[in-house]
Amino acid sequence: MAKWGEGDPRWIVEERADATNVNNWHWTEKNATAWSKEKLLNLLMYLKVEDEKGTCEICELTSIEGEATANNRKAKLIFFYEWVLKLQWKGTLKDCETELKGEVEIPNLSDENDASEVDVKQLGNKCDIQRLKEQTPPKNLSNHNGVKDQIAGVKNLKVGVRIHTTKLTCTEKFNCAVEDIYQVLTDPKKVEAFTRSSAEMEVEKGGKFSLFGGNVTGFFDVLEMDKKIVQKWRFRNWPDAHYSVVTMEFSQEPDGASMKLVQTGVPDNEVERTKEGWKENFWARIRQTFGFGIHLF
Template structure:
């Protein structure tokens, strides 16, 4: 036993020149606050928002404040970013008349109170102010809201995506490369064909590794066409979910629900019978898209059973959280079906 005040060296992990974090197995954390300050400054500052359109000139001048925390954790090759930031930008604005003479020169600020990994798939709240509240000042502020607000959101999304990929720790990540095995060659054509068929089957199975399928059946006391309409009408969707939505009713049209957390496209639509859509959550890894299939079975007048099949749901999100399937299933049950049931009635 070690004496009081002294650590037992058997339990101390020392920094050693021959030490290595092989394949990032151990937990490694990188402080990203200063890097975030520099990166956001590069993305946002000295950028023109308006350069003469309507005789207005607006430019983001500098990053006045960035407070909070930002870090990237890496464990077993998984990137887990974390950040809670309060961002303030300053901008300068100028209005000119038709002959180029300056009518008003003023300044303003852009405040983004909360940029967080918890809301990575959503645009954050933004507050825009200007020092001059006269007619030209108000018009300059409106111009910034129209042109500058989307620009700021775009750059914040770029920051979020970069953090999700590792931020400043990206270059330090060790990538484990596994060389593909060469298929064995047989003297028999029959054996080669059998091996080829076997490999094809295995490839299909491996392609689905890391993905799950959610199936549910729910019963409602309503007509099938009414249930179809409540899922495809953005105003009704807003009503029963209490969230913003944009929903196209056309095949190939796009939709955005739950305040933009879920986006996708319509693949097949049969009114009152079938909805097939491609769904993507903002927190999923890049390129991952799932398929939602809803069939409506009105086996008796005024009673409809909805059958849900949600395929290709990834087991982990972009941050390494292995709760995607559980959360998606709960979302269908609690945030969609139960909310509709509150309007139409009983369940199966």
Template sequence: MAKWGEGDPRWIVEERPDATNVNNWHWTEKNATPWSKDRLHQLFQDFKIGHSDIECVVDSVDKCSGEATVNNRKGKLIFFYEWELVLKWSGKLLKNSMLSHKGKLTIPNLSEENDLADVEITVTIDESNDESETLKQFMYNVGRDRVRQQLGAYIRELKEEYSKNLILPKKGEDASAVNAVANAKDANNARNAAQKATSNSSLAAPKANNSSVGCKLDVRTLSLTEEFHCSANDLYNALTKPDMVTAFTRAPAKVDAVRGGEFILYGGNVLGKFEELVPEKKIQQSWRLKNWSSGHYSNVVIELEETSSSTMMSLKQTGIPASEYDAMKTNWYRYYWHSIKQTFGFGTSISDSL
């Protein structure tokens, strides 16, 4: 038994007049989830991103799922936050057109485990055309870094403001001074992360000039048609049924043919999402190759028209990186159309086979 005055100071209640959490030894936790949701909505409500002749706005937060807490253990603040965000955005080209185009920014994992500059942000558009693809590239090259700056503001406020008074002062200590010292390191880390994101933004943002709208990625549009000797339903199934896709790609395939469903083909080299499905008529996809720039998707629209003896397929793909354009047409034929015909016999008409 320790002598009087020699006991473990963690248990000496005289250190605090209210005898609460002596020396801040015990774990205390503060729920920051409701505050975080409100703050994230505020930060991205009508958040404007402009450059040269482009005007884009993050209109609102469409999805905000996750949690955040601030903990005190042994006088040290520990922050936990993990969020999945979907932001709605819109934009227009001020010189060429005043038409507004809409899309979404998806942030699958904002957490303390990732540096702010490394947070993944995916850019999509609701309807693909030349104007909207230009806006999409602007949001990819410039808008993502502006969004990261707002995320940095949230993290900084979480660490500097919301965690105030979580560490209790010992006898004779001033509460504000104690918390200021405890927050200094985390606040500095948050500022450094935000500055890093800002620095990356200045490097990534293209220089303004008369011939540029802020997009460095040169994209092209591919249009092609192909005839298949089968019904429109058969061809539609070949492009959307997992077992049939697996058969003509000759590799395991993930195909969730519903709106918003994902597909992953050829060992992960081709991936994307289904944006619109009209059985026997139309398939629209956000489509990319694995080796494309992170977050960049092309838009693929496949339309089927059944005739008396065959089905005509027309494909339009917008947003193809210029360096990939020549290979894309060849690859569609080789890995899709030729393979489908060879696997299912859709290259020979019924009359020819009799």
């Protein structure tokens, strides 16, 4: 793989002349329409509200028109969506066994509008709507609160597109004692020595860490002295709030310390970058900096 100066440039921020989209600095766009439609169906289908006077629920989404995109610029995810929805509803009042029906239209569901600003219009049978209003039923579709409460969940559309992930595994051996390699990975000064960059580490359960100038961040979930380290771990350009889980387990063997690493939740498009980063910027540098290379006999 290409090198640029000292270390892997995809882990360390610096200017490049080769126009490579490092850390998604340049604008990229992904179609999120199918994912967003599925999310809307999950949020609204069979929404049911009731109180002491009756019940009302959505029974069908008759129309979903619009689009959604997920964009990445300067390592920031930006989501755009705009939808026009039509929903069928049905309801009953406890003093009347006749089933009431109607249709709701939501003409302006978009990233620009909060849930309180979204219009919900009744389109159904006017007699049914009037009867619901006269009987002051529960917070149902006639006064829109049920739909608007659920639409607040559409904020999930801006959290991120469904992320497909991969698990990485590797086993490394070092010509040292287990306590030595454990200390190298948890002592901020030693981490700075082999990463050749600033490192901030709160070495305690729940403590935060930041490596490579903030390009890698996370926090410690488990710390078992000389035995196990579990971290929530992410690159700066990954979708907001998305962490992988890194588990490192250590054991002492006759010819040195053995470490097994398992990393779950790595976005599919980040697998090679992450794999090479561990190899080049961690294990190779640790062996070089501290002389932990395996001797061959």
